[in-house]
Amino acid sequence: MTNAQKWVAAFLVVFIALFLLSKLTEKEEDFTEELDFYSEQQTEAAQSASVDGLTLINRVGCTNCHGVDLKGTKLGPTLYSAKEYWSRDKLINYLRNPASYSGDERFEAYKAQYNTVMPGYGNIDVKDLGKIADYLLNLEGE
Numbered sequence: 639m640t641n642a643q644k645w646v647a648a649f650l651v652v653f654i655a656l657f658l659l660s661k662l663t664e665k666e667e668d669f670t671e672e673l674d675f676y677s678e679q680q681t682e683a684a685q686s687a688s689v690d691g692l693t694l695i696n697r698v699g700c701t702n703c704h705g706v707d708l709k710g711t712k713l714g715p716t717l718y719s720a721k722e723y724w725s726r727d728k729l730i731n732y733l734r735n736p737a738s739y740s741g742d743e744r745f746e747a748y749k750a751q752y753n754t755v756m757p758g759y760g761n762i763d764v765k766d767l768g769k770i771a772d773y774l775l776n777l778e779g780e
């Protein structure tokens with residue numbers, strides 16, 4: 639072999655090695671993506687299958703202030719009138735950040751009436767807040 643031929647051979651070997659390596663790493667990435675996708679689907683399925691709005695309301699402890707029947711206590715107002723004031727989106731936003739409504743006239747009156755403040759629930763998954771909102775907006779009665 640001449641020197642030139644050796645160089646060409648060396649380049650070919652390096653090229654083939656890099657090519658194989660890139661193929662290998664490509665496959666690994668695909669695989670982990672699939673895994674992530676799979677486990678995401680599983681947790682979503684587990685959440686939506688097992689937990690409804692009322693369960694979340696009880697679990698989170700909304701009932702501590704709004705009452706086991708959600709009709710209000712000394713610590714918080716009834717939630718039966720939520721449907722008069724809120725659309726679904728607005729209610730979800732409110733639950734995430736109730737403090738942003740503190741200037742509102744209605745909420746000034748609440749502040750005078752209750753010694754507690756409504757805590758923010760930005761840490762709860764929006765989908766779960768949606769379930770809570772759906773439950774509250776479908777409460778029938780006073």
Ligand code: HEC
Nearest residue numbers: 698699700703713714715720723736748752754755756757
């Ligand atoms: C520590 C007591 C407390 C807890 C816990 C609590 N709230 Fe409240 N909530 C209040 C008070 C007090 C108000 C009155 C408004 C204010 O202070 O911001 C209120 C207001 C509300 C309102 C607005 C009512 C209206 O007339 O527009 C909704 C809806 C609501 N809460 C839902 C919930 C939900 C759902 C949970 C649980 C995820 C919850 N609250 C947990 C105390 C509480």
